[in-house]
Amino acid sequence: MWFVYLDDVFWIGSGERNVKVRNIDGDPRVSVALEDGDAPAVAEGVARVHRGTLREDVLAALAAKYDGWAAGVEIAPFGARVLLEVPVKRWLLEGVAQ
Template sequence: MSDPRHPTDPALLERLAREKNAWLCCVRSDSTPHVTPVWFVFLRGTWWIGVDGDSVKARNVERAPAVSLALENGRSPVVAEGEARPHRDRFPQEVVAAFAAKYAWDVTAPRGPGRTRVLLEVPVRRWLLAGVAQ
C-alpha cells in the first residue's frame, strides 16, 4: 500500500511542479492566523519554501511549526498540513537546484546586507484536499 503523504497521482505531481505560488498559513504569537503567498518546490512528499530570516513567517514557525499550504486554484483545491522545520544553513543542494530550475532564483541569496535566508522544510503530514487517499 502506498503512503498517502507521498502523492502518486501524475496530475497532482504535475501541478505541484508547475504552479508558482502557494498560500502558507501559520500562527502568530497572539494565536491569529498569518496567511501569505510563497514560492515553493515540492520534492518527495515535502514542500520547501524560502523566506527571509527575519520575516513574520520565519518567526511564526520557529515558535509554532504547524502549518497549512494550499495551491491558488480554488476550483481544484490542493491543501496539505505539516510541521515546518526551519533550516538556517546547509540548504540541500537538490532543493537549491529545484528553486533555480523553477524560478531562476537563488533561494540562498539574502535580500540585502545583514539579512539571512531560511529554508522551510514541510513534510506532508496529511492532505486535506488533493485527490489522494486520506
C-alpha cells in the same frame, strides 16, 4: 510563496526575518494552501526551519522552477536565507497546484 514540492515535502524559500519564520519557530504546526482555479491543494504538516548551509538539491529545484532564482542569496531587509521544510502529514484537499 516560492516553493517546490519534492518527495512529499514542500520546500519554501524565505528570509530569516520574515514573519512566517518567526511563527514557525514559535509553533511549527502549519497548513499550506495553494490555489489553482478549480483544484486547490491544502495540506497540513509540521515545519522545520533550515538555517546556515542550505540543501543544494532544493536550491537547484527552486532555480529550475523560478527561472534561475538564487534562493540562497540574501535579500535585504529579510535577512539570511532559510528553507522551510514541510512534510505533508495530511491532505485536506489534494488538488493540482504546482
